[in-house]
Amino acid sequence: MIRSIFFAAVSITLLFSSPVFGISITFPPESGPYTGDYVLIQEPGRYTLENNVTHTYPVGVIITSSSVILDGQGYQVRPAKTGDPSVGIWVTLLDSQGKPVTGVRIQNLTVHDEVTGIYLEGADSSEFPWGRDRSKDYAVSDATFSDRDIKCSGVTITGSRIGIASRGLKTPAIWQSEIKGNEKGISISDGAPDIRDLVVTENTNAGIHLERTSGGVITGCRIEGNQGPGILLDHAKGIQIWNNIFDNYVNIRNAASEGALLYQIPSNQTNIIKGQKTGGNLWAQGGVPVYSSHMIADADHDGFGDMPYIESGLIDQYPLIPAGSGFIPVEIPEPEPIQTVMTPVPVSTPFTIITGIHAVITGDSIPTEMKAGMSYPVTITLLNDGSDNWLDMHGVGIRAVGDAATWGPEWLPVPSGINSKQFYTFNFELKAPTSPGTYELSYQAVRGGQGVSVTFGRPHKKVVTVQ
Structure with a gap:
């Protein structure tokens, strides 16, 4: 009824x-x-x-x-x-x-x-x-x-x-x-x-x-x-x-x-x-x-x-994690500034390899304190955590964002032939500004080749005090 x-x-x-x-x-x-x-x-x-x-x-x-x-x-x-x-x-x-x-x-x-x-x-x-x-x-x-x-x-x-x-x-x-x-x-x-x-x-x-x-x-x-x-x-x-x-x-x-x-x-x-x-x-x-x-x-x-x-x-980009449940990465001491290519242990490495082209910034040697107007040799390490090898046509690299682009190179391209699971460390120079203060440097892993523009993950940030 x-x-x-x-x-x-x-x-x-x-x-x-x-x-x-x-x-x-x-x-x-x-x-x-x-x-x-x-x-x-x-x-x-x-x-x-x-x-x-x-x-x-x-x-x-x-x-x-x-x-x-x-x-x-x-x-x-x-x-x-x-x-x-x-x-x-x-x-x-x-x-x-x-x-x-x-x-x-x-x-x-x-x-x-x-x-x-x-x-x-x-x-x-x-x-x-x-x-x-x-x-x-x-x-x-x-x-x-x-x-x-x-x-x-x-x-x-x-x-x-x-x-x-x-x-x-x-x-x-x-x-x-x-x-x-x-x-x-x-x-x-x-x-x-x-x-x-x-x-x-x-x-x-x-x-x-x-x-x-x-x-x-x-x-x-x-x-x-x-x-x-x-x-x-x-x-x-x-x-x-x-x-x-x-x-x-x-x-x-x-x-x-x-x-x-x-x-x-x-x-x-x-x-x-x-x-x-x-x-x-x-x-x-x-x-x-x-x-x-x-x-x-x-x-x-x-x-x-x-x-x-x-x-x-x-x-x-923002996977939910219950409070106190995230994986705790192993702390790795910051390496001393060097000029040669190195392969450090990443701060946090994915357990599985992501399908396709992907990259993640795993660490840097940027000092937390600099003197105004001085130049410093630094490194940033990038991991190929995707399943595919990087070729020139993929255009993978690191882009400096904001203040970081005025301290050093704005674009850091990787060379050809970085294979899956392989690290690459960029060696470059940063010049501190002449004005003392606290600055936040930001770097982003990106792909810009084959007519596509892809941002990988969140920016890698480093706070630097200039004296």
Whole structure:
């Protein structure tokens, strides 16, 4: 039984239907042996489930109207027989007047054992036996670009082939829900997804699959224990992924996608692990935090790793680290200034080699005190911690930033042939300014070749007192 409280009136109507009577649209399937009980919502209003819905029709709840709130009150939707193509809740693309369905809220319910738990229809629903491809119908395809406001919150979906599927929705919103133990957790094609505060866990395929999406955000989520990648980016563009907890053997798989951002500029807001600042994500693999396995330190105790974490070629510049949990590096005495190339033990060396071209500054011999106007021979050591050897075309080197560029060379290029796991030490001269004071010198490992510009990690800084 479902209770309908219409916005326009105070009347209460009970609606539980078998065949569809008196409506001007035909919901798929149009033909075939598809009979049985289902719930049809074809007028605006607030609807509450008063008991569980077990459906013999392929779809349990059909929403064909705008301005609908479906509050499950904790009840569940499931098929009477598993194994057949089934959908728990289907939100149609168009209403009976041919207008896009918008303003729909689905909340506080559980969906079990469906082929698709919740299906937000687009122009092409041919993935179902009764579906059809209407993408060549201009009126239908235009509707997919309209601002259809549809949100799912407080839902739990388990045991389904796909937990939630969104097709052609401009901004699908999924908040504060649990998507657990499905084959694929969430599948979104097109649009800019708004995914917040979810638990996506123990799905046998991808936890979240984004295909041809553009923009959007994934934040505040626990994405753990999925057998496939936690997030699969499939020709996706510009998604922001920050303030999440990841613990999958493959946390992110990047398939021909670009522009993903794994962090935001740090701000003074409590993060997902109760730290004082938001920034990037907490990363683990198979239950082992990467700040431990990759020996990532947090020397300044700001809650962010002192070196970036890279997953599938994407860089998290501010990986989250719980207070007091960062790897503690071994302190190495500063070497005396020398002129010859040397290979010192790095202050903090990654436990594993990063895929591709990468570099990290591991130490320097810059004195902490200098006399005004005097010159000093110094060194900075760079480590090739990537998997590829550096060639001239990669343009790897160190760029002096700010005051450092006025004390000595602005650009320090590495020579050709620095192999993976190999160090290179730059020998150069710094001249202290004539004005006494305390200065902060900053150097940045960068790549500037092959038409790309890449900054590796955070700047390497040294405070110098000039007397």
